[in-house]
Amino acid sequence: MAPNDSAETNGGTRGTAAGRRKAARYIVPVAVAGVAAATIGLVPALASSGDPDLPKISAQELIEKIAASDAEQLSGTVKITTDLGIPSLGGLAESFAPGGAGGAGGKGGSSADPQERMTELASGTHTLRVAADGPDKQRLSILDNTSEYSLIRKGDQVWAYDSKSDEAYHATEDRAGKDAGKDAGKKSGHPVPEGVPTTPKALAEQVLEAAGPTTSVTVDGTAQVAGRDAYKLVVKPKQSGSTIGSVTVAVDAENGVPLKFTLLPSSGGKAIVDAGFTKVDFSKPDASSFTFTPPKGTEVTEADDAKAQHEADKGLGDLIPGAEGLGAGDQGAKNTKVIGEGWNAIAEITTPGSTGLPSKASGDVPAEAQQFLDALGDKVTGKFGSGTVFKTRLVNALMTDDGKVYVGAVTKDALVQAANNAS
Template identity: 60%
Template sequence: MAPIDSDDNRTAGEGEEPRAGRRKAARYVVPVAVVGVAAATIGLVPALADSGDPDLPKVTAEQLIEKIAQSDVQQLSGTVRINTDLGLPDLGGLESGLMSGGPGSGGDGEGSAADPSAKLTALVSGSHTLRVAADGPDRQKLSLMENAAEYSLIHNGKDVWGYDSQSNEVYHSTAPDGAERPEKDVPATPKDFAEKALKSVDDTTSVTVGGTAQVAGRDAYRLVVEPKQDGSTVGAITVAVDAETGTPLKFTLTPASGGAAVVDVGFTKVSFAKPDASTFDFTPPAGAKVTEADEAGAAAKAPEQGRKAEGDLAKEMDGLKVIGEGWNAIATFDTGARGGLPTGAEGGDLGDLGGLGGFLGSFGDQVKGDFGSGTVFKTRLVNALITDDGKVYAGAVTKDALVKAADAAK
């Protein structure tokens, strides 16, 4: 942990209000980018909590981070609301169509509609309500409530069950002893997001205590994380920390450009009482289609074009390098392709996408520099430059920062 500058003893009330701000490769790239690239490293600037409402004892930022790290809540239940607004263009249902035809999607695709690797990717956009429960390392349950349907992921001992009520499909796998909640790569609770954001520390970030708040009826401190560097698209990360248990109750990431939060995840109800044992019981309903993980794995080996593309991407990611540090870190790799985005034309280096490349290109900004020319694709947080000679530069940084990095690498 970076040393603390003891000369800085500002309180949250003295000008410290926060500004408004690879699965592994393709499948989880968005959620990992949001909390991995955007908040790669964190340093400490001490500050004291002000006497806001509720009135809580003063703590320093370091003490509050230690409180999170030392929190050992094993039992809880509650309701979590997730809102994600990356500012992605409306593809008119194209995204959901691609997802529904992919591996693990069920229906006309291979695998099961209850496979968590397909289901939980829904959390990367829009608004979602989750019911969560935990009783130690061997029992967890997460239920995604959508349009009068429910998807549940239950870990009970060695069994992991996924159930999709809409399709009446069940996915079953076996977890090793002591395994934590399955599909941990997809953050789903405030604690998941906070742990990723606070994973490492250095001097590229200001961390202060920004007063107090009430979340889900609980008294909490507000930990405010902001980049010191220019060029980041991140404005601030705010974590509401339960004053009694140290459990993160709410995680909010606001962009430097202002406006609504990019990611806002918080409990609307929470209890730290032991959940009833029956919460984690599951028996496949009558008539449900049950898919074992081994069967789904065999189906995923079919020589489908989409899977080949994903495999190609994974190989390309092997050459990934990181330019810069902290909030300005930029991931870069060479696809080996030439001619920019794939257009579906014969001989396209990145494969035939049926014209999808040209369609996606219409959402990008054409840029030029010492590196040559390329296209920048922007969201409210993560931006990516794809050059015409096949190189990719991506990070939670501005368009100008991407062009500058490409020029420097030339």
């Protein structure tokens, strides 16, 4: 067993908010789920079988081992369980699910569109099959009982295929734009969701990048995951007020690849995100894993054709009326500031026109949407005035009646205090 060792890491704070389709403009809590997904990624419960006896290692050495990991070839099966504590959409589910009236498979959309399908991983339990052969060959498949959704990249070609609907989606990445650090999919005008954290490694990297002096990092024993010996790296906030209790990363003792990622809430209970390999192989995957030809009769949507159904990242523009332009270039920066640091960082967003939350009484919100909002939100008051806190088990958001939004992986009380201090 490896003894407890601790290390401090340096990093910064990041805040992310992504706008979605017009159909969702009244579902403000979906913005919270989107932030959660973008922040922690998405991945599952695996039982450890025995605690292997491994050489002693410090937390700093284990972090360096992760950073130095150069395993670019692998294939395996990943189970993902995500529980953000969001109530059921009820009658809205049909409208916003892929293939529903307002979903990706609705008028003008495609059920194979990656922008929509990757959000499925934000809730429930999913089984993924993954394969990678260097930075330009990757495949991710979401397995269902009777169908499969696959996202394949080979060079600058990206294909997605939904076997249930027999629909495919195709995009060509701008390699020059990518190499310059710009968004993928520039040629098509429709960003492909590159770097969606669907593996324990991607999740661990996001957490370690955000770690800083407000973070405790220790090694807490060993485990065996997917038949491989691993060290357990535990990351915890030093501050109180965060919704995050701890993050545990099982790191392959041989090659430094994270094999399992578990995020526990500070409030206790089951994991918010529990992700890991059930099977993993670090040999070169078969080349056929990265080739795709649409089956005869498949409906293919080109990224250019789908452009009208999606707008570039605009912050909360389609989710909060009057918030168009948030997160978009200089204007988004002017409308957003960060309060606090580390795990307690809160983004304060001022909506243009100081537009508050729409209501059923004003005629702006359908009855089903209002029911969903009421189930998710708590009315609060303070020095700032009044507003509504929308809750998940990870990210919470306070929207004041005068049109300000406070969002972060912090408790309701922390949001109210931040709003009071800003008044």
